[in-house]
Amino acid sequence: MASLNVGSLGEYIREQRRNAQYSLRQLADAAGVSNPYLSQIERGLRKPSAEILQQIAKALRISAETLYVQAGILEERHGDAPGLRVAILADPLISERQKQALLAVYEAFLKENRESAEPAADKAAETGG
Incomplete structure (x- = not known):
């Protein structure tokens, strides 16, 4: 588990709040x-709990996972396209259901590509190439 990165978390929350056109x-x-x-969180003076982050995420209509990653509570999932998942989850223009659908399609493509790459790697190993 990474350390809590409060300064950038507060900046991120402030940016998301402004994008959502909310006052503090x-x-x-x-x-x-x-x-x-909330003002102290945005200024990096307070470390919010995971529960508070979840409440803020719900109010901003973004994924709590997005804030957990930003706070350093969670590591970004997978090494592939690390910003893609965060960008999708942070997008205020699509619903939570749409975000989950996009991520599911992306994961399906990754799985398909991994599975099709495995037989090719096995064949190359067999032929010594």
């Missing part, structure tokens, strides 16, 4: 946290 007070109300507490 509006987001605090929607997330169920106090206005001063």
